[in-house]
Amino acid sequence: MNFFSPDAHRGDLTRLLNNLGIDTNQFLVQPYLLRLEKPLDASRSNYQFDILSNPGSDRDTEVKLNRNDAFAILSTRLGVVKQDETTTPKQYANFPTFYHADPNYFSGAPAGQVAEYISLEVLWNSLVSIRSQNVDRIRDLHTNLLKHVPERGYVIAAASGQTNAEFPQQDPGIDNFFRLMPNPILSGQDNNRVDLVLGPGDIESIEGTADSGGTAVDTRNVVVVEFFGFLMVDAAKAALAWNTF
Numbered sequence: 001m002n003f004f005s006p007d008a009h010r011g012d013l014t015r016l017l018n019n020l021g022i023d024t025n026q027f028l029v030q031p032y033l034l035r036l037e038k039p040l041d042a043s044r045s046n047y048q049f050d051i052l053s054n055p056g057s058d059r060d061t062e063v064k065l066n067r068n069d070a071f072a073i074l075s076t077r078l079g080v081v082k083q084d085e086t087t088t089p090k091q092y093a094n095f096p097t098f099y100h101a102d103p104n105y106f107s108g109a110p111a112g113q114v115a116e117y118i119s120l121e122v123l124w125n126s127l128v129s130i131r132s133q134n135v136d137r138i139r140d141l142h143t144n145l146l147k148h149v150p151e152r153g154y155v156i157a158a159a160s161g162q163t164n165a166e167f168p169q170q171d172p173g174i175d176n177f178f179r180l181m182p183n184p185i186l187s188g189q190d191n192n193r194v195d196l197v198l199g200p201g202d203i204e205s206i207e208g209t210a211d212s213g214g215t216a217v218d219t220r221n222v223v224v225v226e227f228f229g230f231l232m233v234d235a236a237k238a239a240l241a242w243n244t245f
Helices: 008-020 116-125
Strands: 029-039 046-050 070-083 127-132 135-142 185-187 192-197 220-232
Touching (some): 008 070, 008 220, 029 070, 070 116, 070 127, 116 220, 192 220
Antiparallel strands (some): 046 192, 070 185, 127 135, 127 192
């Protein structure tokens, strides 16, 4: 069946089902967001993210791929979020994710170091790759493609006269993702990972250890890699025969 829809994501779903011959009576197919995280470290210039779920080591706010499932990637983006592990309970999901280094939010100014937002800018001048087993699925995609600067950024309460700070404008749905083409399909039966290699630059303040006055803070910065696509439940073995769509 050939079907063309004005809804881009419905069209993607139809293309996936038709090209791979997937029967939705056989597999549950649904929208899904993979979210991979790593705390930023000023001594590191590369990060490796395991895509497969591991309850013993996964971070609380990560969303990964189960070994029995398959995932068709449509689009991706790169972000940074703060966390505070000193509180009870620990604050992992209490902070918004930013997809650019907003200087009003990432305003740390450690004494004798570059500003926090300047160190974070390196993230969007880096390279990201996806590997299944030893096979490149995406190689050295420049992360500037994964950057999203909203029309209205972070507004500081003290500067605006408002009672509370105002967080950046958020586009509806997944419109601020970078769409990939062709679209890789990952099987949970494979050893899948994401590699992020930072571009050259000063990352001394990338962890976010100080506020705008240079005073030490308890929050820390975490890099976030997200993939939007379609999850195919219990389709991992079938997906070993699929490559892209």
